[in-house]
Amino acid sequence: MIKSLDIVSDLGEGFGSYQIADDDSLLQIVSSANIACGFHAGDPRTMASTVQKCIANNVAIGAHPSFPDRVGFGRRGMDLSALEVETDMLYQIGALNGFAQAFGTKLQHVTPHGKLGNYVVEDSKYANAVAEAIAKFDDSLIIVTLPGELAEAAKKKGLRIAYTIFADRAYNTDGSLVSRNQPGAVLHDIDLITSRVLRMVNEGKVTSITGQDITVKGSSLLLHGDTAGSVQMATKIRDSLIANGIIIKSLNATK
Structure with a gap:
């Protein structure tokens, strides 16, 4: 059976001229x-331009909402209520959706x-709030996440799920990053990352940071654009996947 994989990257993460x-x-x-979507990076012009470039390149579009933490690039923890998380999600998804519709x-x-x-992988409060926001906004949207609380909350609401695997991030033995x-x-x-990706796709296995083999599963491979040499790495990974009979296509693509 021929396998397929979505290759995804975080884009539009600039601000103004940066x-x-x-x-x-x-x-x-x-x-x-x-x-x-503007909370960790991005602005209206950047969002509009990125959406248009995605359309021109036949690249499927997803929202990448964050904690309201521009200074910390969304990588700092925040103690928010469920209502704050839900409404922050709706605000950001709605903003990007406006450009998509336009x-x-x-x-x-x-x-x-x-x-x-x-947080949404481990904490049910955050997971339920995110799932609730997506269900209210558009229940046809796919939730892309790691196995955990958000996936379980999404299943309960009948939402579609796609698991993500990470090319350039180390895993703990419990499957977390x-x-x-x-x-x-x-x-x-780059060579190590490429061989690691091929093993994840073909065998469903990856070596954790402690040296133990763990099981991973996913239909969406994330390539971080802010990693040094990201374009060269992404090119080699894509070419290696194709050479090994893996079809590259978005989650909603039919061919």
Whole structure:
């Protein structure tokens, strides 16, 4: 059976004249994009431009909502109420959806960014609030996340789920991501990362930071655009996947 995989990258994570990734090059490689919605990065012009570029490159669009933490790039923890999380989600998804509608397209998915993305895997309060917001906004949207609380909350609401696997992030033995505060959390060896991705896709296995093999599953591979050498890494990973018979397509693609 021929396998397929969605390759996704976080895009539109600049602000005004500033950007941290080569979005134009990555758009030639990925099949989907997580677009920043203004809380950790992004602004109206950046969001509009990124949506238009995705359309031009036939790249599916997803919302990448975050904690309201522009200074910390959404990577700092925040103690918010369920109502705050839900309404922050609705605000951000609605903003990106406005640009999608304006340019004649639709959102494919939602994936929480940074520390919020970590919290929803482990904390039912945050997970339920995020699932509730998505269910209220558009229950056809796919929730892209790691296995955990958000996936379970989404299942209870009948929402679609796609699990994500990470190309350049180290895993703990429980399947969670190693904190960026720890040494070795982000991988940089392109050859190692590529072989690791192929093993995750073909065998459903990855070696954790402690050296133990663990099981992983996912239909969406995340490539971080702000990692050094990200374009070269993404190109090699895509080419290696295709050479191994893996079809690259977005989550909603039928062919």
